[in-house]
Amino acid sequence: MRKTERNYNILDTDFYVRVLIVGGGPAGSLSAIALKNYDVTVVEGHQSPGFPVQCAGLISERCYKELKKFSDCKVNDIRGAVFFSPNNNVELEGKVRAVVVERKILDRDLLAKASEHTNVMIKTKFLGVERDKAVLRSMGKRVELDYDYIVGADGVHSTVSKVFNFERPKVYSALQITCKFDCISEDLVEIYFGFSDFFCYAIPFDEFAKIGVISSENPTPILKKLLRWLGERVKGNILELNAGAIPIGLVSFVKNNVMLIGDSAGMVKPYTGGGLYYILKAVEKLEHFPNLKKIQKEYVKDLGIEYKVGMKIAKLYKILEPEDYDYLIGIAKERSDFAKELDMDKPSTLLKLIPLILKIVKKRRILMKLSSLL
Numbered sequence: 001m002r003k004t005e006r007n008y009n010i011l012d013t014d015f016y017v018r019v020l021i022v023g024g025g026p027a028g029s030l031s032a033i034a035l036k037n038y039d040v041t042v043v044e045g046h047q048s049p050g051f052p053v054q055c056a057g058l059i060s061e062r063c064y065k066e067l068k069k070f071s072d073c074k075v076n077d078i079r080g081a082v083f084f085s086p087n088n089n090v091e092l093e094g095k096v097r098a099v100v101v102e103r104k105i106l107d108r109d110l111l112a113k114a115s116e117h118t119n120v121m122i123k124t125k126f127l128g129v130e131r132d133k134a135v136l137r138s139m140g141k142r143v144e145l146d147y148d149y150i151v152g153a154d155g156v157h158s159t160v161s162k163v164f165n166f167e168r169p170k171v172y173s174a175l176q177i178t179c180k181f182d183c184i185s186e187d188l189v190e191i192y193f194g195f196s197d198f199f200c201y202a203i204p205f206d207e208f209a210k211i212g213v214i215s216s217e218n219p220t221p222i223l224k225k226l227l228r229w230l231g232e233r234v235k236g237n238i239l240e241l242n243a244g245a246i247p248i249g250l251v252s253f254v255k256n257n258v259m260l261i262g263d264s265a266g267m268v269k270p271y272t273g274g275g276l277y278y279i280l281k282a283v284e285k286l287e288h289f290p291n292l293k294k295i296q297k298e299y300v301k302d303l304g305i306e307y308k309v310g311m312k313i314a315k316l317y318k319i320l321e322p323e324d325y326d327y328l329i330g331i332a333k334e335r336s337d338f339a340k341e342l343d344m345d346k347p348s349t350l351l352k353l354i355p356l357i358l359k360i361v362k363k364r365r366i367l368m369k370l371s372s373l374l
């Protein structure tokens with residue numbers, strides 16, 4: 001249903017601006033909610049959003065507080081993490097607590113909320129642009145749609161990004177299983193270093209856990225190795241298997257009357273692969289719509305430092321060896337109080353700990369690796 005068929009205020013000039021949002025995932029739905037005063041159409045290629053689930057659902061409490069306005073999708077509360085290296089481990093609690101959410105429910109609720117104010121077309125794929133019209137395939141039929149602006153919220157393999165020749169972020173692979181798991185505690189996530197060139201994780205999810213690998217290399221042998229290492233803590237069979245991709249590195253996301261948001265733009269924490277918080281931050285900047293350049297400028301002003309530090313941490317994962325992690329986790333055990341300074345959404349909180357880290361790390365090889373990034 002187009003807006004003209006509804007009871008909108010036709011004296012409002014925004015009413016005449018047509019915005020096509022490609023993708024009905026969190027970035028698309030949250031953008032549609034933020035742009036509710038415009039004439040918005042959301043097209044979602046699948047028959048429903050959030051399927052297959054490619055997310056572990058771990059977000060900060062701060063992020064959940066925002067999402068909760070639209071969806072009550074919490075599964076577990078998380079108070080901290082146990083960080084493992086192959087031969088060591090430490091339990092740490094940061095400044096901010098976390099929450100595990102059910103993405104299927106979150107994505108459904110967000111799209112439902114968006115549909116209260118916008119025109120949502122499911123099973124409708126954006127194919128490209130011809131003679132200034134968007135070309136869609138909707139329920140098997142070719143459809144052309146007029147637009148003034150396009151918002152590409154179509155995920156890591158974005159068609160909008162390809163059609164309009166945007167720079168593409170680097171992509172890491174992710175492989176995740178759901179199974180019964182003997183968790184250390186229901187309110188602790190487990191992070192495993194030294195298995196891949198990023199990290200692996202186990203996130204409690206009711207009586208199950210989501211166990212996953214993120215890597216720039218083939219994740220399958222890494223997952224097999226991790227499962228062998230976890231041994232009998234992994235119970236029964238794999239109940240769900242998801243292969244996904246994680247964009248690492250923000251790209252320039254505005255061109256003329258087109259902008260990207262979410263995974264399509266690399267709006268993911270480069271040191272964890274978590275995308276939901278950075279999407280929320282980008283959606284906040286839609287208050288400047290339709291000034292797309294200002295949206296980008298404000299976003300970078302706000303989060304530029306976080307991406308910079310985050311990218312350095314991602315580089316560090318690549319150069320640290322398993323025995324380096326054994327050593328660093330040993331140090332963290334002695335000084336676990338430092339974690340209270342750290343905010344999972346803001347890697348820049350690490351900056352003020354650098355002098356302390358450089359003072360207590362005694363191994364020259366590791367110091368050189370740390371210094372090479374500073």
Ligand SMILES: Cc1cc2nc3c(=O)[nH]c(=O)nc-3n(C[C@H](O)[C@H](O)[C@H](O)COP(=O)(O)OP(=O)(O)OC[C@H]3O[C@@H](n4cnc5c(N)ncnc54)[C@H](O)[C@@H]3O)c2cc1C
Pocket residue numbers: 022023024025026027028043044045046048049050054055056057058059124125126127153154155156158159160174175176212242243244245246261262263264267268273274275276277279
């Ligand atoms: C294994 C894994 C674990 C993760 N864990 C976490 C986590 O714990 N916490 C966290 O915050 N983040 C996590 N993430 C990242 C998070 O899932 C993403 O950042 C987030 O889903 C991005 O949202 P999005 O809306 O940009 O893209 P998506 O969620 O990918 O949504 C894009 C939508 O666009 C649709 N689409 C695509 N192409 C077209 C087209 N041509 N036409 C119409 N529709 C189209 C798709 O069907 C899809 O519904 C994880 C990712 C992976 C892979």
